[in-house]
Amino acid sequence: MTPLLSVFISIHLSGIFAQSTIVPAPAQTTPIIIEHAIIHTAVQGASVIQDGFVIMDNGVIVSVGSGTPVGSKGEAPPLNAQRVNATGMHLTPGFISSATTLGLIETQQVRATDDRTEFGPFHPEVAAWLAVNPDSNLIPVARLGGVLLALVFPQGGNVSGEASLIRLNGWTTDDLAVVPDAGTVLQWPSTEPAPRWITTKNAQEQEKERRITLRAFDDFFDAAQAYSKARAADPKLSVDLRFERLRDVLDGSRPLFIEAASAGQIESAILWSTRRGMKPILVGGKGAPAVVDLLLAHKVAVIVQGVLSLPRFAHEDYDSAYTLPARLAAKGIEVAIATGDEPSNDRNLVHHAAMAASFGMPREDALAAITRVPAQLCGVGDRYGVIVVGYSATLLLHDGDPLEVKSSVRSAWLDGRSIELTSHQTELKEKYEQKYAPKSGAAATSDSTPAKSPAP
Template sequence: MKKYLYKYIVCVAVLFSGLSFAQQTPAPKQSQAISIVGATAHIGNGQVIENATIVFENGKIVRVGASATTQTAGKVIDAKGKHVYPGFIAPNSTLGLVEVDAVRATKDEDEIGNFNPHIRSLIAYNTESKVVESCRPNGILTAQIVPRGGRVSGTSSIVQLDAWNWEDAAVKVDDGIHLNWPSNFSRGRWWLGEPRGLSPNKDYAKQVIAIQDGFNEVSSYLNGSRSPKHLPNEAMNGLFKGSQKLYVHVDTEKGMLDAIAFAKKNNVKIVIVGGYHAHKIATTLRQNDIPVLLHRTHSVPEMDDEDYDLSYKKAKILTDAGVLVGLENSGQMERMNTRNLPFLAGTVAAQGLDKEKALQLITSNTAKILGIDDRLGTLEVGKDATLFISEGDALDMRGNILTYAFIEGRMLSLETHQTKLWKRYMEKYSRK
């Protein structure tokens, strides 16, 4: 009896584990041309086409224009009264690297050690993640997967969010290396008896020198015999050759200025990630052509004397100053909150930035910063048909209701665990 009971329990456990963790089957390759007709097309570069027609086949956009002058082909989707957008792009994300914060076995976002440029986030990316799946119904179709921890965290890659495995998911492999710049301030560790609040980081200068010493060592290795082979140093080769970018995670004004000087000295291309005080050095950023992936818009001020709405309007300040800005969403519950990315841009628009420029913060601007603007970020001929149709304004949670979504022309399922729960409880309330 116990034997059969045990088998029964095992079978039930396997069944429910499959229901709980399996993602939908990735969409099949586009088999026929598709035409979206009648929608308002938000191109992603500031342009809007009313009553537009967009035609794509073999995963690429082949025609975009006014419906009156643009010929359709293949399957026609009537999108009159709706809106078409390029797929949103989530940079600096740990999507697919952690599934459940409280379950250690599902966490694969960092590695032991302080210098890990050879650690590649791509091979740890979990395409079966239910968190990844939850982003697609809000229009997030592409993400930069970034490792965490240490001084040099590792190497990021860019993926599309509907794939069988990480090889299929890859859009751009090993796009850049991530450096956590030291802060020139530190917070008192009360549990060690240190004073509470901010105080100068007495080790800041030493930490910056250590970074430069590490880069000098890498440069010497790459310009020497490169024997014996040293994997961390080898992983930095693309950075010194110019094929990779250095993503510097830094927030303070002095930290950013020092990082810019460091980049010039080492002749590497950098992107500021976080940039909490970037608005204070906007002119310097513009003059040095350094883009910023700005910290989460939905956050409170860190300093007592700052405007309560500083985080909301910072993107506009930088954009008006001529800085190339994208939005990133790292922080508390960052993976689950990734689906709110469009509403971060919507908040920026509510603070005065033109709505189409706000859209660029999560489409074309981010694509340029990540180096994928030849394929993604706008609805233009020759680019990937990674786009979606929304009932209304996709930067507003009331209008962000997707009816269709496509990645490289493949029609996606928009069903997730969350949408199933929503439908279930909507039915419950409709019975009252």
């Protein structure tokens, strides 16, 4: 096979399999009552509701309680409501996958399906939601794991662009967008020299490169601040889209998501951003325990990536990644949990939270780390992330404890819309279960016996 033909086939196949055939769910038209459920509201300090009910209508939660379902004012529930008997099942808010590239990439080997990065070191005007593929085959896979919302991060450069919160249901990017401009993503440079097996540059060359990068950060943000002041003084000033997108980040009204791992990176990034009056949110956070006081002093939340990962260094405990969320939360730091993995593994988000719960994080706090906390960090804590009257009916019904590996999502609602929990993989499973299903009688014999070739 020639290289050109190989590339053509790869692009053709990626185009086929990057298109989900699942039709987006329509808007809710009938009230729904979920009753006899074990309800995890994810409200801070709230207890789990036993034998609970939730009534949702027009995409919004209208009543929550225990026992016999009633309206928010004690009135009888709607007679035309669809009832869901959830005896023995657990109800939670929909999960939110943070710091993901879901929808931005389908097949790594095919550049045409990879929209994670842009050229150049500084592109804050890039908005992730515009590049998301609503027909991505990875979206239904994530929904099967309970992920109904995703905070999508652009990648590459020093300032990667704007993170966007999307709902995993819709025909177009406009349908998907919940918060198009949830915050600006920044990649902070390493502060310690990397070992020779990672780079061919020596320590002096790496230090020189780091200083150049930090100077570039200062120059770019100095120019952005000058532009913001000039625009405030003269609104008729010509618009620079790069700097325009940073104006509300510079004044702290919109967060700055800083990707940093080591303690040195975190310390320098937090001091740099807070000195400029910005509101940093740390993404990664492996070295955060060493700078807890600094994070507390500046009220910096942490999106912990990769709870299901190995220690970074030989001297670390084997469970350092597993216990990281618990250690940070115990100090009073607001913690969200993300997979830190490729988007095909967003379906495993709940397992990262479950591991954190197994290693010291209170179970309801671990659940909140993939529901309430990321919703608050995205600026939608008044609409999503908890099961409360007036909030979006974005819910998951599990056949067991949501933090148990044996449990599965059985039903899902996103803004009240009933979500189809199927994917290309589940369709293949059903196909081959039928192919290899046990057969009986003469039909089985005739079907399974290969036909003989005619005698020559």
